[in-house]
Amino acid sequence: MVTYFSEIYHGLISLFIGMAITFKEFFKPTVTVAYPYETLTMCDRYRGHTELIENEEGKPNCVVCGLCEKACPSGCITLAGEKPEGEKKKVLTTYILDFTRCSLCGSCVESCNFNALTFSKEYNLASTRKEDFIFDLLKRLEERNK
């Protein structure tokens, strides 16, 4: 009988302790952000999808070695290049990133020895069409330079 009542008493106290804690939290500053009206800045090392890096002339650093294509675990990179007459190096003609298959692992950026790839800070990627996620990185670079 005594244990019965002491349990009720201690149980009630435990409920009030819990309520006091939640009540205290009520006056603490807000930690959330009202997305999409406010957004946080991404950290420096944030790994978004890849982007091409350009040299001083605005042309991509890529030399079409194809290492990123080989390193990719999901086979989402397709690139091609050609050697213009009189030039020594190959020039990039297409660089397609199939983002539907990309898992943002960063193997491509790591495999690149020519400082040609970087991560973008873009994270608001949503669309109802699959084609929107087939990125032409060369085109994106040209648009960026406009």
Added chain:
Amino acid sequence: MNSPILLQPDETFILNVGPQHPATHGVLRVKMEMSGEYIVEAETVIGYIHRMHEKMGELKTYPQFLMNLSRMDYLGALGYSHGHVLLIEKASGIEVPERAEYIRAIMVELNRVASHLFWFGAFVMDLGGFSPLMYALQDREHILDMLEGVTGSRLTYCYFRFGGLYNDVDDDFISAARRFIPRMRKSLKKYHALVTGNIIFRKRLEGIAPLSQEMCRKYGASSAVARGSGINFDVRKNEPYSVYPEFDFDVPVFHECDSLARYNVRMEEIEQSLRIIEQGLDKLPDGPIMPEKKPKLIKPPPGDYYQAVETARGSFGIRLVSDGGKTPYRLKLRSPTYSNMHLFDEACRGMMIMDALAFMGSLDLVIPEIDR
């Protein structure tokens, strides 16, 4: 209007929980044969998100497969990558710099705390309390921010490399981790006052779902499920790997065998992980994070290799049979939740359905890790 169905006294009915049900935390289906409120027979049905990780392991080269491991368990991803890199390093004889090992241990423990925090919140939510989830997520967010600052992602990290790490930690991370430890200790006190002491919470867990040691051994249970039943087994202590022998920490073991014991083990584990992180930050040596000679092509010599690690969910084993080629001949992933979950069928017989769902929460199931 439909007339109510009247059951005969000894008649049972089948209740289907899941595959889309909040209590199963993922796409797990449980087929329950019920007699009123009581479970007569239960059968867990898995495989809804099977992604052929083991087959992918055979098809992809070693560095390519490394990214898959963090996709197995989305809450404690780093522990799984740790197992894989340790295995390949053991198989190919790659030396890892000391600094890299320490950073790995700190990261894995941070990830373990994050995983346990999420489990804590979700578990209490299963029992009907919503606010602890919000507090737990707030603390977890600090860890995710820290890890994001170093690794570049918040859940599916690709941070470990064969031989070392992807990049080094900076001073911001170290100071943030140092700030986090006292903060988390304060929060733990809050959780104990708010949840552990709560009478409703205790009444729903105390003495519920007793798991005998024998049953834990039979099913190969590990982590808090085994340690809550008095089995003192932790891979970090029993089969030490990486730099864990350097740390002073305890393995929490409770002998009550009930759901509350499993809860207590995990809460105590958070404290022990904080101790490891603290010591790791103190002892963190200077030096490189990758070996001088970076391993270019990974081709382990023919043979059979095994590595077990203690992840947030238990003992994760990974076995590699190599034929000396660029891809493994066979890669077997032993996921801890798979073993832990299969206890459920036998243990929940005769239990009331609400108790069974509380029991399921105490097992800490992550479905993608079971299906893999």
